[in-house]
Amino acid sequence: MSDQWIDPGHIVGSRQLEDVVQAGFLKRWAALFLDQLILGAGFYALLFIVIIIAGVVGGFERLQALDSDDPPGWVLAAYLGFTLVYYAAAGAYYTLMESSRHQATLGKQALGIKVVDRNGNRLTPAHALGRWFAASLSYLTLYIGFLMAAFTDRKQALHDMVAGTFVVDRWAYTEHPERQRRSLGGCVIALVVGMILAVALMVVGVLAAIAVPAYQQYLTRAQFSQVEIALAPLRASVAESVLVDGRCPDNASAGFDVPESYAAPGINRIVIGEFEEGFCGISIWMPPAIGNVERQFLAELDPIDNTWYCTNKAGIDRLPSWCH
Numbered sequence: 001m002s003d004q005w006i007d008p009g010h011i012v013g014s015r016q017l018e019d020v021v022q023a024g025f026l027k028r029w030a031a032l033f034l035d036q037l038i039l040g041a042g043f044y045a046l047l048f049i050v051i052i053i054a055g056v057v058g059g060f061e062r063l064q065a066l067d068s069d070d071p072p073g074w075v076l077a078a079y080l081g082f083t084l085v086y087y088a089a090a091g092a093y094y095t096l097m098e099s100s101r102h103q104a105t106l107g108k109q110a111l112g113i114k115v116v117d118r119n120g121n122r123l124t125p126a127h128a129l130g131r132w133f134a135a136s137l138s139y140l141t142l143y144i145g146f147l148m149a150a151f152t153d154r155k156q157a158l159h160d161m162v163a164g165t166f167v168v169d170r171w172a173y174t175e176h177p178e179r180q181r182r183s184l185g186g187c188v189i190a191l192v193v194g195m196i197l198a199v200a201l202m203v204v205g206v207l208a209a210i211a212v213p214a215y216q217q218y219l220t221r222a223q224f225s226q227v228e229i230a231l232a233p234l235r236a237s238v239a240e241s242v243l244v245d246g247r248c249p250d251n252a253s254a255g256f257d258v259p260e261s262y263a264a265p266g267i268n269r270i271v272i273g274e275f276e277e278g279f280c281g282i283s284i285w286m287p288p289a290i291g292n293v294e295r296q297f298l299a300e301l302d303p304i305d306n307t308w309y310c311t312n313k314a315g316i317d318r319l320p321s322w323c324h
Contacts, residue, residue: 020120021169021180023113025150028157028167030191032146034107039093043086091132099128104170111191112170112181120173123165134159217317224316226266227284227297231320235299235308238272238280242303248273248280259285268294276300279309286314299323 023031097105103114103122115131117123123131138145138158145158154166169180184192237256241249250273251258259269268285275281279300286295295314302309310323 020166020172020177021182022155023111023167023169024155024184025147026184026192027111027113028149028155029146030195031105031107031111031113033195034110034191035093035105038106039086039090043082043089046085047082091129094132094135095125095129098131099123099125108167109170112185113167114170114172116166116168116173118164118166120168127163127165131159131163131165134162137162217315221316221318222266224266224286224297224314226264227286228320230262230264230267230270231282231284231299234270234272234282235301235322238282238301239306242280242301250274278302278304284314 094105098108098115099122101122102109103116108114115123115128117127135145136159138148141158147157149155149157149160149167152161156166160166171177171179238249241247241253241255245253249256251271253272256272259271262270266286268287271283271285273281273283275283275298279302281298281300284297284299286297288294296311297314297316298311300309300311301307307324308322310319312319312323
């Protein structure tokens with residue numbers, strides 16, 4: 001029996017070709033998950049190495065620009081470059097693997113499936129590359145193109161229809177079609193369950209990423225309500241001291257006390273003094289929202305125009321109306 005067959009259902013001479021087992025949606029989904037994991041791991045490993053090298057060569061302080069609200073042009077160029085590298089690597093990976101003798105990516109090989117053309121033949125590199133480009137349609141339809149594989153007669157996704165390809169059992173179109181498996185198999189079931197749990201874990205992580213900062217903001221607001229209560233008389237006392245004495249007071253000045261005496265819920269201590277020349281400040285040190293690093297809220301009075309300027313290092317999202 002030849003390794004190269006015509007599309008199943010057709011007659012070759014006087015003989016009907018054996019049934020071909022099409023790869024179901026769950027197998028294809030599991031294979032896609034593994035391939036994305038492989039590509040992602042390789043990409044981020046490369047990115048990590050490049051960042052370390054850039055830090056050693058150019059100085060790690062330059063890397064702070066990566067977290068800037070207004071990053072320099074080289075950061076944007078690097079981001080674009082790495083995006084292009086990822087897609088180029090993905091295209092090469094799918095093209096070379098699916099046109100190889102295995103006719104499958106590593107993910108598909110792990111699931112025991114492969115890609116063939118309409119006649120059951122191995123894809124040429126050009127055909128495999130075209131199939132990869134066609135896969136963008138399945139992504140652009142918000143993965144609905146991939147989901148189509150669960151409902152079409154021959155388990156084709158949108159990009160398979162466009163490229164004229166099929167995903168079948170690895171023993172299809174070979175000398176041993178009887179080795180094809182219709183069942184998912186224990187390993188596949190375990191993989192699918194693992195992926196479902198991984199997705200569930202990811203959802204929990206996303207929810208936690210939303211909930212934890214929100215809770216921290218709630219705690220910060222609750223603590224800052226105590227800060228505002230403490231600030232009101234201190235602001236008045238500082239302004240009065242400047243008016244009467246003509247200078248900025250500190251904790252040792254009359255009417256004020258040592259920093260720790262101002263401790264209260266949400267406040268560790270309050271330091272009073274001239275932190276910037278010509279400005280009279282009230283520095284409030286608050287408990288950490290997370291970890292063990294204290295947070296600081298600094299209010300400074302400009303005696304010339306009687307305006308209060310605030311430096312917010314406490315993560316407070318709503319500052320008092322008197323803050324400038």
